[in-house]
Amino acid sequence: MDVLGLVIAVVVLAASAHENTAGITLLDRVAAQTDTVHKALVDQGFKNAVVTHGARLGIDVEIVERNPADKGFVPQAKRWVVEQTYGTLALHRRLVRDYEHRPASSESRVHWAMSDVMARRLTGTSSPSWRGA
Structure with missing residues (x-):
């Protein structure tokens, strides 16, 4: 990322x-x-x-x-971007579980989901259209 x-x-x-x-x-x-x-x-x-x-x-x-003095969960400044992106991609149904048999298929699903995320950022759409208003 x-x-x-x-x-x-x-x-x-x-x-x-x-x-x-x-x-x-x-x-x-x-x-x-x-x-x-x-x-x-x-x-x-x-x-x-x-x-x-x-x-x-x-x-x-x-x-x-990680800072050894930190106790419990403490977000790392730059690492948090990766975790946030994982969470956003997990909103796509096919990425919640690994249904694919080939790694190339799984990789293509990540690219599809990221294309959707980028399109939503460009258009300002905040939620999928299939969820209704």
Whole structure:
């Protein structure tokens, strides 16, 4: 996601895949699709392998660490954009559960949902038309 909460690239892997695998694959896709990304913020689940791989691609990867003094849930400033986007995308029925058998199908559903989110932002529509007035 970018700082506006728009999807730049999507990677869908099995739940058993390590976050480093997902991070490296995602960085490869981002680097292949755009040359304007120079910095990436990731959570603590990612390790130095992702940081090193990002440096090879010309992307500065920064691991956003939680303040050890914080107790309970405390939103991280930049990370909150990602969580908000996940919540917005989860409003789309096909993304609530994973009904797809192929990762490419799941990735296409995320792109469809993001297209809907962007269209709503451009038109000022706040709720789906099928919900009624």
